[in-house]
Amino acid sequence: MGLLVFLLIPVVAAVLSAVAPTRRDMENANIAGFGVTFVLALLIAARVLRDGSVSLWDGFLYADHLSALVCLLTASVALVCSVYAVGYLREDESSGLLDDDARTAGGRLSPPVLLPSDEHRPPAAAKLRKYYVLTPLFVFAMLGVALANNLGVMWVAIEATTLASVFLVTFYGRVTSLEAAWKYAIIGGVGLSMALFGTVLVYYSGHRVVGMETLAGLNWSVLAGHAAQLDKTTMRLAFILALLGYGTKAGLAPMHTWKPDAYSEAPAPAAAILSSAMLNCALYGLVRFYILASRCLGPEFPGRLLLIFGMLSMGISVPFVLVQRNFRRLLAYHTIDHAGIMVTALGVGGKLGALALMLHMTYHTVAKSLLFLCAGNVSQHFKTDLFDKVKGGVIRAIPVTGAVFLMAMLAIVGMPPFSLFQSEFLIVRAAFGAGHYVPTALFILFGTGIFAGALLHVGGMVLGEGQTGGTACPASAWRDGSMLALAAALVTMAFWLPAPLLELIRGAAKVIAG
Amino acid sequence: MRWELTRFSPGGLNAPRRARILAFGLALAGALLEIAAAAVGVLAPAGAVFSLPFGVELFSWTVRLNPLSCYFNLALGILAAAVSIYSFGYLRDMEGRRNLGVLGFFYNVLLLSLTLVFTAANVFFFLVAWEVMALSAYFLVSFEHEKEATRRAGTVFLIMSHAGTGLLLVGFLILAQAAGTLDFAAFHHLASKLPPSQQGLVFILFFLGFGVKAGVIPLHVWLPAAHPVAPSNISSLMSGIVIKTGIYGMALVFFDFFDAPPVWAGMVVLCAGVVSALLGVLYALMEHDLKRLLAYHSIENIGIILIGFGAALVFRGMGHPELAALALIAALYHTLNHAIFKGLLFLGAGSVLHSTRTRNMEEMGGLIRRMPVTALCFLVGAVAISGLPPLNGFVSEWLTYQALLAGFGSTAELTRVAFPIAGALLALTAALAAACFVKAFGISFLALPRSEHAAQAQEAPVSMRIGMGILAAGCLALGLGATWFLPVFDTITAQTIGVKMGASLTAANGLVLTSGTFRGGAVSTVGMAAMLVLLSAIPGMFWLAWGRRSRRASGPTWDCGLPGLTADNEYTATGFSKPIRMIFSALYRPRREIQADYEVSLYYPTAIRFESEIEPAFEKHFYDPLQAWLFRFAGRMRSVQAGSIHAYLAYIFVALIALLLFGVRG
Amino acid sequence: MDFLHNPEFGDKLVTLMAAFVLVFQIAMVGQRSLIMNIRLFGAQSFLLAAIAAVIAHYNHAPHIYVAAVMTVLVKVILVPVLLERLVDRIEIRHEIEPIVNVPLSIVISGGLTLVAYIVGESFYHPETGAASLGHNTLAVAISVFLIGFFMMINRRKALTQVFALLTLENGIFLAAICLTYGMPLVVDLGVFFDVLVAVLVLGILVYRIRETFESMDVSKLRRLRG
Amino acid sequence: MTGAILKTLAQLVLLLMLAPLVSGFIKMLKARLQMRRGPGILQPYRDIHKLLRKGMVVPDSASWLFSATPYVVFLATLLAGLMVPMAAADTPVGLFGGVLAVVYLLGLSRFFLALGGLDTGSSFGGLGSSREMTVSALAAPTLMLAVFTVAIGAGSTTLAQIAKVAINQQWRFLEPSQILAFAALFLVLIAETGRIPVDNPATHLELTMIHEAMILEYSGPYLALIEWGASVKQLLLMTLLINVFWPFGLAAGWSLAGLAAGLAWLLVKLAVVSCGVVLVETANAKMRLFRVPELMAVAFVLGALALVSTFLF
Structure with a gap:
């Protein structure tokens, strides 16, 4: 029952926000909702640690270590971002960023029947409501991904994450946000249709083994139990399609193209959720398929494909990071890079690879969401996302943000002592140990390229004299508090990981590697 | 281990004077303890190994003391003690203008990480200490980050250092693979048991990786840029001991890992x-x-x-x-x-x-009298x-x-x-x-x-x-x-x-x-x-015999009869090295530019501007083209992301068809 | 009326209809009129519903009837109607302007069909005697999927991309009913719901793109680069 | 202990007394060769004596370093001289340093001399220092190659050891490698002692000066120390050259007869080398500064050939 409550809390928050009379009520509903979600995620994690797995409705909802970890990460990010969003959106509102709308700039046309009508409200309030309603729904869909045992339902949930987040991308209603949303929706749609095809094929490969016309025929836990008997040819095709499909959602190259657009257009807290929690969910889906495929076909076939995509993703992000002009897009390419890293870890496989993957997922979630929050601060202060216009000196203008930004950037490119170094070290160790010499070398090479780009741009932006004058954006305890909380978590993780969390991570790795 | 603990320092204190005294005082105390400990360690090697009581339990944060590490720590301790004392005075007039807490923090982090580099007992901890050292050095170099040259120097330093670390990582991986563990103790003479081709590879990787940090030509380009721009007490540490970590690494690999x-x-x-x-x-x-x-x-x-x-x-x-x-x-x-x-x-x-x-030396001169010590x-x-x-x-x-x-x-x-x-x-x-x-x-x-x-x-x-x-x-x-x-x-x-x-x-x-x-x-x-x-x-004796009676007068230096010798008549630094510049001109490829303003005749110039520079060969013929090529390549790659959704879909489509055929065949 | 109960006949019938699904798909590639395209899509969806019904009949799988009915409701009626209304409403030109010209598009579609058959071939295991409908329908499903994908690349207008996506989904649906006699009902419902919402969301976007850019041509959406 | 002190004193006296004589001899010989009467052979003694008694003028701009330089130059050169075998193969302070120490002690004296030149603030001082350091740097590798050749042959860098080994192989100097090494070292000698064609010790034309330019501002006792030091340096380099390559007559022990014979031989050999120097000086014109590297390159190649031919043939 706990699972259901856990899943429904964000829906309740969404409903409350939809009917809340004031902005403050919406904010409260969100924060309270995510707070409860977070606590429940902790409880579920504790139960999983105690019992091994939790399930509901004959295994329709199912949580093992892997799901519990993803839920916990999602809930944490959602909570921090909801706190941040309060400060962020208030600032946006007071600076008038929400007032104008692309639509008012274009020709006046009456909306079609399909559109929810918000014409009578001032645009700012409507936008805020949109944010506060959609974010919980988005989170709901992500939690659904992690908890759905049925692969079909999982697919539905992932599709739902896209649909819920499209309008977060269009939040500002700029011309470019429409463009980004369109690309996001179309590419995401195509990608997920491939995943659906893959899901159908998995069902097909399993229907003779586990019986048809039952819901359980698509249950992952059932399929995983019979993985060795599944039809091999079908499974190969199914894995390919699932890899392409969930890979699109995770932003693996060459399906990554929507990512920089969507991340740079969404409001900072939403981008933070997209780039950390949603990436985790997409990878989660991929991991589930990987487990089936590797148990059915052996780890060789899926591993090789994953390595190829991992290398491609890491490689493609290097030049874009090197010549990037927009810091939010820079972060997006970092996410592509890290998706590649995690997929590489998965492809390397084995106990070490799986452990590295789970550690990296945890660490990356913290660091990347922190980076987007910092980027949000910078872009609100300087009213731009371009390096050229910031002209350096962030550390002078907003010292705390600047320092944290640089620190998080160094963390994300795998600089010790920060924790991502530890997981990346494990990955290369595992890859090298498994005899993947060329991928290891490429991993290190690309890592250096990414590092160079990040240091060049972010170092140049944070340090320096900076420009004088300009209107400062007032400090906000909401924003800075949530940012500092994440920063503290990042620093702490470098030296200490709570034992239960490590236990959870190990458990998740065990789910993957058996 | 006692000196480790003294290295945790008070970063970001608000009172600049307290921050300065506290940070550098602690550093000094740490350095003195370190000298003592290192001296004991060198003279009476106990082969001690300590595990630090923190860190993620997946890795061991272990240090060991052996004679080699103690020796380098000794060098570090001596230098750190002197530099710490020096810093009290050197930083005094920066008070209030700059955040000395930050400087003190990174200074202590640098000293700590140096100590750890010299004592780390396994690959993981070594790399952590190694990179933390590079990072703290980066922040110290970039301390006066308002200047473009400073930022650039710091960036080049850290990027090259990181690339070097990548090479080290590969080298360590090969060794760790052969040893089955990350502990340095297991690497003793291990590299010589590898097949010859791998030996060569390991050697080259480590030589290049540590060579970057040591500043071996042609991997040196960061060094003359980064060392001068740092505050001088930091430069002293950088040149004195930070580049020696490369030497330490080489000593470790060449003489401990290799037989x-x-x-x-x-x-x-x-x-x-x-x-x-x-x-x-x-x-x-x-x-x-x-x-x-x-x-x-x-x-x-x-x-x-x-x-x-x-x-x-x-x-x-x-x-x-x-x-x-x-x-x-x-x-x-x-x-x-x-x-x-x-x-x-x-x-x-x-x-x-x-x-x-x-x-600029051309603006100094005569300091021996104003600054005798x-x-x-x-x-x-x-x-x-x-x-x-x-x-x-x-x-x-x-x-x-x-x-x-x-x-x-x-x-x-x-x-x-x-x-x-x-x-x-x-x-x-x-x-x-x-x-x-x-x-x-x-x-x-x-x-x-x-x-x-x-x-x-x-x-x-x-x-x-x-x-x-x-x-x-x-x-x-x-x-x-x-x-x-x-x-x-x-x-x-x-x-x-x-x-x-x-x-x-x-x-x-x-x-x-x-x-x-x-x-x-x-x-x-x-x-x-x-x-x-x-x-x-x-x-x-000569002096006793004759010198006592001789007269010692002081007079003007011979000025060729011109009225009065001024600093303008002195030989300049550029002039001093001119013969060498001419002799080695094939290396330097000097470029010079003379501009003379004259009113009446070419032979009576009113002002002469002389500009001379040498060609930085490695930068010009290797690093600059490399960088330019990289950025050109990256710029060209941008057309992958040119905004066309049709192209984006086509990428996925091609990947899909390729994988489908691949999945069927293989 | 023996053939009404002969599964073999049912298989043949389904294969035939599946072939028509493919024909419709290729026809959509060749068709220049937007409205005609939408109607072809409706017809294709209707064929799918018919296939579902046939399979339900011959295999005694009543839940597939539900899928068939849902298909008729959503894809044959609701979506085409919505799309046509949208077309009328935003008054775009009814001409489709493909990026690759029609003859070449048809040739490419043929090539994609070939690819699909190569892929489907590997599922042909006569010795096991499994999978009654076999590789043939799977090949058709993959063809429809690939051609749908190709149409998405080949169409300039936002709206045309949307229903190319829908035809692509039809391919998956074909595979689902032919190979596995449909997915579990909950999943089917979920998928249909998602399709519906996706159409809604995309519809809103199409509408707003039209408003903002005064054009539906998504190849003009090229501000975000690098 | 007393023996050591006596030996040291003896060699000191020999160095200090002989050095001006060699300089005077060279000057005289050169004058004769140029059909001039020239100063007497004892003129350098008279110069030093006079300078030591004269008063001096120290430039206003100079610091204490200017005054310290003559002492450092004189002492370092003298110490180097003590390490070189002169009449006997054994040297009084041979344990304190061998041929490397000699080279580096000369380097020390040059270092301070160059600083002294710069300290005056005059352009000539700087000019001299710059050229001196350049020329000596160019000579350094050749010098070291020659040192290596003899040291490797003897298995030691201790000069006494080198000389002893040389005594046992009296006719070795006729080997091609030894001749090449000798030639190389001779060229270094010319460069290091500031002789034509590298430098002109007699010039007072400012723009061609090297050594003289550096010491332009020195006068009185300071100048005496420097000039004396320079002649000691010349003597010790010559002695080094001859005793390493032509060790005839070098006393193996410290017997009086042996020493006397050694001293006599030393004088003869010095005279021969001086003649060589004079011949070179007379037959050549001073080179442009930027031709000097070519000469040094020749010397380097000679040295390298010497090394290679010693051990490969």
């Missing part, structure tokens, strides 16, 4: 050493920025150290452990010596900078770095020559010709270094002040003078007391090569240093110093 490396590997190191030494000093000669000049000399001295390493490697490969030990001792002794005198020189340059606000200390450092007796630089260079000399006689292959050639080029290097420091000291400190700042210069505060004085005394002590110090190396050579040389290196009750028993050669710095004192009786 007997391939002979060609030693030759590679020897050649790299010669090239670095020679080119380093040649580039140094062309500088008139005092700190850049010193930075290039760091490259030179790293080259000298590598000559010793290379010789040791060749000897080891050929089965002459005693010779290898001699060469290793030479290299390690030079490492310590360089830490001391280069630290001293940078502190001296810092005092000058502190007082004249310029690093600084000048004297700088002179000691200059004599030491030029390898002149009886100071410490001479001792280690002498040992290096002896090793090279012994090498020729003890090996049979044609390659042995490399040793005398290396010796000859080392002599050239040393002579050029002397020329360079005549220029550096002569132009900066002697004759007339060349600018208003120089004329108004003030002697450095007491703490700075103490800091420099300690290191100057160190130069003297390590020079005169070499024979007493050298037994220290017994434990190190026993650990790495398995022989003890200390007893055969000294003779005559420890007054004379010999090159061991095989190929004779003796020198005594103490003896020389004593003789110099005794011999001064001769001019003393």
Whole structure:
């Protein structure tokens, strides 16, 4: 029952926000909702640690270590971002960023029947409501991904994450946000249709083994139990399609193209959720398929494909990071890079690879969401996302943000002592140990390229004299508090990981590697 | 382990004075403890291993103390103590203008990470310490980040350092793979058990990886950029000890991980050493920025150290452990010596900078009168770095020559010709270094002040003078007391090569240093110093006989009859090195530009502007094109993301079809 | 009326209809009129519903009837109607302007069909006697999927991309009913719901793109680069 | 102990007394060769004596370093001289340093001399220092190669040891490698002692000066010390050259007869080398500064050939 409550809390928050009379009520509903979600995620994690797995409705909802970890990460990010969003959106509102709308700039046309009508409200309030309603729904869909045992339902949930987040991308209603949303929706749609095809094929490969016309025929836990008997040819095709499909959602190259657009257009807290929690969910889906495929076909076939995509993703992000002009897009390419890293870890496989993957997922979630929050601060202060216009000196203008930004950037490119170094070290160790010499070398090479780009741009932006004058954006305890909380978590993780969390991570790795 | 704990420092304190005193006071205390601990560790190796009580439990955060690490810690401790004292005064006038808490924080982090680099007991912890060191050095270098050049220098430094770490990582992975563990203890002589091709690869990876940090040419380009822009106390640490981490790493890999490396590997190191030494000093000669000049000399001295390493490697490969030990001792002794005198020189340059606000030697001059103590200390450092007796630089260079000399006689292959050639080029290097420091000291400190700042210069505060004085005394002590110090190396050579040389290196009750028993050669710095004192009786006698009665007057310098000698008549730094610039013009490819304004006739110019610069060969012919190519390539890659959704869909489509066919076939 | 109960006949019938699904798909590639395209889509969806019904009949799988009914409701009626209304409302030109010209598009579609058959071939295991409908329908499903994908690349207008996506989904649906006699009902419902919402969301976007850019041509959406 | 002191004193006296004589001899010989009468052979003694008694003028701009330089130059050179075998193969302070120490002690004296030149603030001082350091740097590798050749042959860098080994192989100097090494070292000698064609010790034309330019501002006793030091340096380099390559007559022990014979031989050999120097000086014109590297390159190649031919043939 706990699972259901856990899943429904964000829906309740969404409903409350939809009917809340004031902005403050919406904010409260969100924060309270995510707070409860977070606590429940902790409880579920504790139960999983105690019992091994939790399930509901004959295994329709199912949580093992892997799901519990993803839920916990999602809930944490959602909570921090909801706190941040309060400060962020208030600032946006007071600076008038929400007032104008692309639509008012274009020709006046009456909306079609399909559109929810918000014409009578001032645009700012409507936008805020949109944010506060959609974010919980988005989170709901992500939690659904992690908890759905049925692969079909999982697919539905992932599709739902896209649909819920499209309008977060269009939040500002700029011309470019429409463009980004369109690309996001179309590419995401195509990608997920491939995943659906893959899901159908998995069902097909399993229907003779586990019986048809039952819901359980698509249950992952059932399929995983019979993985060795599944039809091999079908499974190969199914894995390919699932890899392409969930890979699109995770932003693996060459399906990554929507990512920089969507991340740079969404409001900072939403981008933070997209780039950390949603990436985790997409990878989660991929991991589930990987487990089936590797148990059915052996780890060789899926591993090789994953390595190829991992290398491609890491490689493609290097030049874009090197010549990037927009810091939010820079972060997006970092996410592509890290998706590649995690997929590489998965492809390397084995106990070490799986452990590295789970550690990296945890660490990356913290660091990347922190980076987007910092980027949000910078872009609100300087009213731009371009390096050229910031002209350096962030550390002078907003010292705390600047320092944290640089620190998080160094963390994300795998600089010790920060924790991502530890997981990346494990990955290369595992890859090298498994005899993947060329991928290891490429991993290190690309890592250096990414590092160079990040240091060049972010170092140049944070340090320096900076420009004088300009209107400062007032400090906000909401924003800075949530940012500092994440920063503290990042620093702490470098030296200490709570034992239960490590236990959870190990458990998740065990789910993957058996 | 006790010194580790003192290194946690108070970053970001609001009261700048308290921050300064606390941070550097703690650093000083830590350094002193470290000297004590390292001295004990070197003399009585206990082989201690400690696990630090923190860190993610997946990895072991373990340190070990062995003679080699203690030796480097000793160098670190001495330098850190002097620099910490120096920093009290040096930073005083930055108070209020800059956040000294941050500086103190990273300064302490740097010291801590250096300690950990020298003591880390496994791959993981070593890499963590290594990168933290690079990172803290980056922040210290970028401390005055308002300047574009500073930021750029810091960025180049960190990027190159990181790339080097990548190479190290691969090397470590190969070893860890063979050992099945990450512990350094398991790597002992392991590399020599690998198949030959892997041995070569491991060697090259480590040499390049550590070479970046050490500043070996052609991996040096970050060094002359980064060292000068840092605050001078930091420059002193950077040149004194941070680049020595590369040397430590090489020592660890070449002499601990390898048993007997391939002979060609030693030759590679020897050649790299010669090239670095020679080119380093040649580039140094062309500088008139005092700190850049010193930075290039760091490259030179790293080259000298590598000559010793290379010789040791060749000897080891050929089965002459005693010779290898001699060469290793030479290299390690030079490492310590360089830490001391280069630290001293940078502190001296810092005092000058502190007082004249310029690093340009052409604007200094005459400082010997305004800053007598600084000048004297700088002179000691200059004599030491030029390898002149009886100071410490001479001792280690002498040992290096002896090793090279012994090498020729003890090996049979044609390659042995490399040793005398290396010796000859080392002599050239040393002579050029002397020329360079005549220029550096002569132009900066002697004759007339060349600018208003120089004329108004003030002697450095007491703490700075103490800091420099300690290191100057160190130069003297390590020079005169070499024979007493050298037994220290017994434990190190026993650990790495398995022989003890200390007893055969000294003779005559420890007054004379010999090159061991095989190929004779003796020198005594103490003896020389004593003789110099005794011999001064001769001019003393002359003075008693005639000089007392002679008249000593002071008058103007001969000015060719022009009215009055001014600073404009003095030889400039650029002028001083002109003959060398002309002689080595094939290397420098100098470019000069003379612009004369005249009113009446070309022969009576009213103003002349002279501009001369040399071509930075490695930057121009390798790094710049590489960078340009990279960015051009990256720029071209941008067309992948050109905004067309149709193209984006097509990528996925192609991937889909390719994978479908792949999935069916294979 | 024996054939009404002969599964073999059912298989043949389904294969035939599946072939027509493919024909419709290729016809959509060749068709220049937007409205005709939408109607072809409706017809294709109707064929799918018919296939579902046939399979339900011959295999005694009543839940597939539900899927068939849902298909008729959503894809044959609701979506085409919505799309046509949208077309009318935003008054775009009814001409489709493909990026690759029609003859070449048809040739490419043929090539894609070939690819699909190569892929489907590997599922042909006569010795096991499994999978009654076999590789043939799977090949058709993959063809429809690939051609739908190709149409998405080949169409400039936002709206045309949307229903190319829908035809692509039809391919998956074909595979689902032919290979596995449909997915579990919950999943089917979920999928249909998602399709509906996706159409809604995309519809809103199409509408707003039209408003903002005064054009539906998504190849003009090229501000976000690098 | 007393023996050592006596030996040291003896060699000191020999060095200090003989050095001006060699300089005078060279000057005289050169004058004769140029059909001039020239100064007497004892003129350098008279110069030094006079200078030591004269008063001096120290430039206003100079610091204490200017005053310290003559002492350092004089003492370091003298100490180096004590390490070189002169009449006997054994040297009084041979344990304190060998050929490397000699080279580096000369380097020390040059270092300070160059600083002293810069300290005056005059352009000539700087000019001289710059050229001196350049030329010496160019000579350094050749010098070291030659040192290596002899040291490797003897198996030691201790000069006494080198000389002893040389005594046992009296006719070795006729080997091609030794001749090449000798030639190389002779060229270095010319460069190091500031002789034509590298430098002109007699010039007072400012722009061609090297050594003289550095010491332009020195006068009185300071100048005496420097000039004396320079002649000691010349003597010790010559002695080094001859005793390493032509060790005839060098006393193996410290017997009086042996010493006398050694001294006689030394004088003869010095005279021969001086003749060589004079011949070179007379037959050549001073080179442009930027031709000097070519000469040094020749010397380097000679040295390298010497080394290679010693051990490869």
